[in-house]
Amino acid sequence: MTGGRPCSPDLGCARPQPCSEATGAAEPPAATAGGMQTDGESLPQIKGLMFDVDGTLLLSDRSLGGYQVLPGAIEVLTALRERAFPFVLLTNGSNYPPAEQAAKLRQSGLPVEDAQMITPSSVTAHHLSRRGVRRVLVLGTRGVGHALAEAGIDTVYTGESGAAEVEAVYVGWHPECAMKDIETAAHAIWSGAKLFSASDVPFFATRQGRTIGYSFAIVGAIRRLTRAPVTVMGKPSLHALRFVAGRLGTPLSQIGVVGDDPIVEVVMARRGGATALAVTTGTTSHEEWLRQPARCRPHRVLTDLRQVLRCIAQPIST
Numbered sequence: 133m134t135g136g137r138p139c140s141p142d143l144g145c146a147r148p149q150p151c152s153e154a155t156g157a158a159e160p161p162a163a164t165a166g167g168m169q170t171d172g173e174s175l176p177q178i179k180g181l182m183f184d185v186d187g188t189l190l191l192s193d194r195s196l197g198g199y200q201v202l203p204g205a206i207e208v209l210t211a212l213r214e215r216a217f218p219f220v221l222l223t224n225g226s227n228y229p230p231a232e233q234a235a236k237l238r239q240s241g242l243p244v245e246d247a248q249m250i251t252p253s254s255v256t257a258h259h260l261s262r263r264g265v266r267r268v269l270v271l272g273t274r275g276v277g278h279a280l281a282e283a284g285i286d287t288v289y290t291g292e293s294g295a296a297e298v299e300a301v302y303v304g305w306h307p308e309c310a311m312k313d314i315e316t317a318a319h320a321i322w323s324g325a326k327l328f329s330a331s332d333v334p335f336f337a338t339r340q341g342r343t344i345g346y347s348f349a350i351v352g353a354i355r356r357l358t359r360a361p362v363t364v365m366g367k368p369s370l371h372a373l374r375f376v377a378g379r380l381g382t383p384l385s386q387i388g389v390v391g392d393d394p395i396v397e398v399v400m401a402r403r404g405g406a407t408a409l410a411v412t413t414g415t416t417s418h419e420e421w422l423r424q425p426a427r428c429r430p431h432r433v434l435t436d437l438r439q440v441l442r443c444i445a446q447p448i449s450t
Contacts, residue, residue, distance in 0.1 A: 229253070
């Protein structure tokens with residue numbers, strides 16, 4: 133893929149502070165050019181894996197209508213499944229309900245069960261339900277709000293009766309977003325609604341190159357009007373990582389996070405005390421991984437996805 137991006141210290145209120153500033157932790161050694169071994173440090177025990185999707189397991193097209201499965205993806209997930217090693221997929225994509233997304237991936241050859249597919253809407257539905265939120269304005273497709281509706285939350289969309297009379301505004305995949313959506317969200321927030329977003333990621337990897345994240349742009353417009361804080365529910369939030377831990381039944385410290393983006397998967401793993409395993413098939417090349425600052429530096433750079441099998445608690449022969 134093309135063009136990585138540097139890890140920015142300030143990409144919105146949900147972005148973490150640098151590790152050295154936030155925790156006082158020493159900067160980890162840099163990766164070497166020798167492949168998956170970065171510095172000789174031993175990895176923590178990994179008992180569950182979380183895989184990013186776009187740029188790690190596959191590349192979609194910009195319309196999300198087709199997938200190119202990346203080398204090793206089917207082999208790795210099949211090996212994990214055969215050994216009953218816990219794994220889930222966490223995408224920042226919110227257009228499809230998790231079961232529908234899982235079915236699409238199975239059609240592409242990836243052995244993924246419905247329960248192993250997690251989207252930001254899965255996390256949002258869990259989070260809002262636990263806090264007693266009953267009515268939410270969804271800025272996105274019907275698929276964005278599906279998990280919330282399944283959780284018993286009353287979901288409304290722009291143009292529907294009482295759309296601004298809600299307790300929360302949730303922004304997801306919305307390529308048809310218009311000014312009326314922004315205006316409705318702003319009125320809801322001015323009336324006391326809290327703002328939530330599926331993602332705070334400006335770009336993601338596709339077959340055509342970097343594609344903008346709609347929720348990132350939409351939330352930027354809403355916040356410019358309202359100055360409202362936003363709670364990010366997808367990666368790199370700890371809300372998402374804790375949800376993953378619950379689904380895996382694994383402590384945060386024993387999760388391996390596999391992804392292609394330094395300011396997404398790696399930052400999330402570092403913040404949560406998980407192990408960051410980086411691939412070079414998405415937004416970030418091997419050389420760009422080597423240049424990352426501490427807060428965005430993975431524990432391992434994998435030149436081949438199949439190398440993840442060497443990093444887990446129960447080794448699997450490749």
